[in-house]
Amino acid sequence: MRAAAVAIDRNAAAAGVPIATADLEVADLQVGFADLPVLNGIGFRVARGESVAIVGPNGAGKSTLLRSIIRLIEPKSGIVQLAGQEVLSLRERELRRLRARIGFVFQRHNLVSRLSALTNVVHGAQARAGGPRTWLQSLARSTVRDEAMDCLARVGLAEVARRRADQLSGGQSQRVAIARMLMQRPQLVLADEPVASLDPSAGEDVMSLFAGLMRDSGMTVVFTTHNLRHARAYADRMIGLAGGGLAFDMPAGAVTDARLDGLFGGRDG
Amino acid sequence: MADVPATAASRAGPPPRFERPGTLTFVFYVAALAFLIASIGNVDLSIERLANGIPRIGDLMGRMLPPDFSRLQSIGMKLLETFQMAVVGAALGIIISLPLAILAARDLSPHPLVYTAVRGLISFFRTVPDLIWALIFVIAVGLGPAAGTLALMVDTIGFCGRFFAEAMEETDKGPREAMTALGASRTGTVFSAVIPQAMPSFINTSLFSLEKATRSSVVLGLVGAGGIGIELKVAMDLFQYRQAATIILAIFVLVLVVERASTWLRSKVL
Ligand SMILES: Nc1ncnc2c1ncn2[C@@H]1O[C@H](COP(=O)(O)OP(=O)(O)OP(=O)(O)O)[C@@H](O)[C@H]1O
Ligand SMILES: [Mg+2]
Numbered sequence: 001m002r003a004a005a006v007a008i009d010r011n012a013a014a015a016g017v018p019i020a021t022a023d024l025e026v027a028d029l030q031v032g033f034a035d036l037p038v039l040n041g042i043g044f045r046v047a048r049g050e051s052v053a054i055v056g057p058n059g060a061g062k063s064t065l066l067r068s069i070i071r072l073i074e075p076k077s078g079i080v081q082l083a084g085q086e087v088l089s090l091r092e093r094e095l096r097r098l099r100a101r102i103g104f105v106f107q108r109h110n111l112v113s114r115l116s117a118l119t120n121v122v123h124g125a126q127a128r129a130g131g132p133r134t135w136l137q138s139l140a141r142s143t144v145r146d147e148a149m150d151c152l153a154r155v156g157l158a159e160v161a162r163r164r165a166d167q168l169s170g171g172q173s174q175r176v177a178i179a180r181m182l183m184q185r186p187q188l189v190l191a192d193e194p195v196a197s198l199d200p201s202a203g204e205d206v207m208s209l210f211a212g213l214m215r216d217s218g219m220t221v222v223f224t225t226h227n228l229r230h231a232r233a234y235a236d237r238m239i240g241l242a243g244g245g246l247a248f249d250m251p252a253g254a255v256t257d258a259r260l261d262g263l264f265g266g267r268d269g
Numbered sequence: 270m271a272d273v274p275a276t277a278a279s280r281a282g283p284p285p286r287f288e289r290p291g292t293l294t295f296v297f298y299v300a301a302l303a304f305l306i307a308s309i310g311n312v313d314l315s316i317e318r319l320a321n322g323i324p325r326i327g328d329l330m331g332r333m334l335p336p337d338f339s340r341l342q343s344i345g346m347k348l349l350e351t352f353q354m355a356v357v358g359a360a361l362g363i364i365i366s367l368p369l370a371i372l373a374a375r376d377l378s379p380h381p382l383v384y385t386a387v388r389g390l391i392s393f394f395r396t397v398p399d400l401i402w403a404l405i406f407v408i409a410v411g412l413g414p415a416a417g418t419l420a421l422m423v424d425t426i427g428f429c430g431r432f433f434a435e436a437m438e439e440t441d442k443g444p445r446e447a448m449t450a451l452g453a454s455r456t457g458t459v460f461s462a463v464i465p466q467a468m469p470s471f472i473n474t475s476l477f478s479l480e481k482a483t484r485s486s487v488v489l490g491l492v493g494a495g496g497i498g499i500e501l502k503v504a505m506d507l508f509q510y511r512q513a514a515t516i517i518l519a520i521f522v523l524v525l526v527v528e529r530a531s532t533w534l535r536s537k538v539l
Contacts, residue, residue, distance in 0.1 A: 072450060100452030110447035114465050123461050127452030135460045177447075184451055 022081070023048045023188050023220040024069070029078035031061070031068045038064045040244035041078065046188075046222055046237075051214065053235035053252065054224045057264050060241040062224040063107075066190045069222075070099050083187055100127030103186030105210070105223075107193040109173040113166035117157065117176045120165055121148040124183025151179040155209060171202035178210055189214060191223035195230075203227075207234065228260060329510065336518060337511035344500060348519050350414055351496035352527070354489070355482040358418045362425025362482075363475050369426065370433030377437060377459055391434075395427025399485045403494035414495025421482045421489070428478050436470035437463050469539050476531040483527045487520050 024046040031039040038061040046052050054062050067073040069080055071087060080087040085098055111120045119137040125144050126134040133139045137148065152158045155175040160168060168176060174194065181189060194210055195203035207227075211234040214221045225231050231238050231252060238255045240247035240263045247263050248255065290298070369387055371377050378384035402420035410416050437459075444462040453461065464471075490498020497516060504513040 070450060072446060096452040096454065098452070099450060102450075104447070104450040106443065106447060106450075108443055110443035112444045112462050112465055113441070114468065123448065123453070124451060126448070126457050126461065127454075130454075130457075132460065135457070180447075180451070 022046065023050075023083060024222065025079070025081035026065075026069070027079040029065075029068065029080065030076040031064055031073060031078075032076055037244060039068070039075075042241075042244075042246050043078075044239055044246065044249055046220055048220055049218045050237060051211070051221045051235045052223075052237045052239060053231035054222065054239045054241055055226070055228065055231055055260070055263065056241035056247070061244065062241055063192050065241065066104075066192050066222065066224060069190060070102055070104065071095060096127055100184060101187050103181035103184050103189035103191075103219075105174075105177060105181055105189065105191035105194045107196050109165075109170075109177040109197075111165040111168075111173055111176055111180075114164060116162050116164055117152065117168065117172075117179075118145070118148055118161040120176055121151050121179045121183050124148070124151070124180040128184070148179075148183055151182040152176070154182060154213065155179045169202075170198050171206055174198060174202075174206050175209065178206075178213070182213070186219065188220040189222070191221065193224050193226065196226065332510040333514035335511065336514035337509070338515055340512060341515065344497070344516055344519055347497045347500050348523055351486045351490075351498075352483065352523060354414050354418045354496055355421060355479065355486040355527075358421025358486070359425050359475070359479045359482040361418075362422040363429050363478060365422070366426050366429035366433050367471075369430045370437060371459055373430060373434040374437040377455070377463065379455070387430075388434075391427055391430035393427075394423050395431060397427075399424040400488065400492060403489045403492050407493050412493040412495075417486060417489040417494035417496055420494055421485060424485060425478045425482055428481065429474055432474040433467070433471060436467040436474070439470075440466040472538050473535060476535055480524075480528055480531050484524055487524070 022045045026045075027043040028041045029039055029043065030037070030041050042065070044052075054065065056062055064073060068075045069082065069087070071090075075088060078088070082098060082102065085094075087095070087098065090098060111117075112123070116137060122134055122137045122140045122144060125140075125147070129141070129144055133141060134144065137145060140148070149158060149161060152161055155178050157172060157175055157179065160172060160176075165173060165176065174197070178194075191210070195207045198206060207230050211221075213219075223235070232255070235252045237250065238252045239249045240255075240259070242263055248259060369391060372379070372383050373387040373391055375384065378387070399420050402423050403417055406416035406419040410419065440463050444466070445458055448458040448462045486496050488498050490496040490500065491502055493499065497520060501513060501516045501520075504510070504516060
């Protein structure tokens with residue numbers, strides 16, 4: 001059944017036909033490191049405007065999956081369609097252009113610590129605006145600086161624009177990273193445990209801010225999390241990942257505790 | 270001993286104070302010691318020579334005192350020239366080092382072949398001593414400070430090229446990956462996420478290279494590559510020891526001032 005769907009998708013991709021209304025389409029994706037297979041041919045779709053949570057035990061390959069989608073890790077084989085483009089066959093320059101439109105939020109904020117919050121947000125425009133003028137806020141066009149201030153304001157941090165990134169709290173740093181992602185004007189956002197490095201209270205704040213921003217702008221989101229409450233509260237759909245394959249893929253409301261116990265119990269027990 | 274569990278070790282008492290060296294290690298120690306002893310013989314360094322030498326140094330000191338300050342002004346001019354050679358040589362070297370270092374940094378270099386080639390060039394610049402570069406540039410561009418400046422530049426590239434590259438390799442990979450993920454080019458990533466992180470190290474290395482260039486600039490005159498070294502040589506050759514003393518004092522002051530200034534700047538900037 002699944003195999004048949006994959007075959008059809010593959011034909012569609014080969015013919016260059018964009019798959020209708022799906023913002024992200026993954027089919028038969030195989031990823032591994034040296035001789036360690038991590039993902040053994042998984043597939044799923046994410047519709048435009050949908051919010052999807054990926055859950056699974058440590059080492060299940062959640063981060064690997066998100067990274068493979070924009071080829072921070074090169075998949076061995078399969079199909080990844082993003083916004084109607086087949087990602088795995090893109091060449092360097094086209095890949096950069098595609099990445100520019102895909103937001104990625106890391107578990108660690110990954111800000112450039114010696115640069116100001118504002119400069120870090122300006123970096124988000126780098127692929128779009130290009131050139132040396134996006135290296136530092138002081139060189140940036142006023143339209144870019146204004147937009148970066150806007151993005152900082154949307155995460156509630158306009159007042160720390162001048163502060164160096166290494167002088168921000170963990171929660172503030174992650175919010176600046178979200179502002180940098182907004183600066184990309186992304187059409188789809190991937191987030192790898194966006195609040196796992198924060199304390200519980202900051203984690204709640206940042207997660208609800210993040211989910212709210214995504215919902216209000218109708219953005220498509222795929223996020224991984226170990227917080228099942230976040231998955232239930234902020235995702236339309238939940239995908240369970242275990243043993244290199246999909247354990248389930250269903251509406252978030254339909255995922256029972258028993259099913260989650262099964263997903264995580266499989267490793268602990 | 271490493272295999273013994275902790276509980277057993279505490280019952281058996283502590284391990285021996287010294288591990289017995291392996292055969293190979295032992296052979297190496299013996300060979301190194303033998304080489305050192307043979308070398309002392311070959312360099313002709315004897316107690317007798319040292320005993321005779323010390324009074325002669327005392328004698329020389331006597332003839333150097335008091336220093337002769339009559340030519341202080343021309344020595345001052347020469348000293349300024351020396352320092353200017355150091356500043357220009359170091360500055361040019363630092364500027365050229367930056368692009369070379371990017372090519373010589375693993376995972377920033379565009380191609381492994383470029384990486385290897387540029388690494389090799391930088392090592393070559395570093396391993397050939399500055400006096401030899403000065404000899405080469407004296408032949409190429411003639412006697413005078415231009416030759417010395419070029420020699421200092423090459424020497425600085427050998428030093429800064431390596432340490433700049435290492436500083437960039439050591440920067441946090443996270444921000445780099447974030448730049449890649451948002452579609453930045455290689456150049457964009459280097460200038461946005463690598464150079465800002467490596468900046469303190471760049472400044473530190475650059476100040477060291479200026480100190481190093483200042484010390485080197487003093488002796489380049491000995492081979493005619495400009496600077497105060499030639500004055501010292503002439504004074505010594507003509508047995509004008511009291512003038513030589515002034516020159517040595519002047520060099521001492523220059524090097525000391527540059528080192529102090531560099532230490533102060535470092536503490537300000539970092
Ligand atoms: N760069 C790498 N090189 C080699 N193996 C890797 C690399 N990154 C991940 N792996 C391996 O791939 C597997 C999946 O790792 P991944 O980080 O994707 O899991 P995860 O589901 O994100 O786990 P966690 O919940 O701990 O974040 C693990 O076995 C891990 O050891
Ligand atoms: Mg992970």
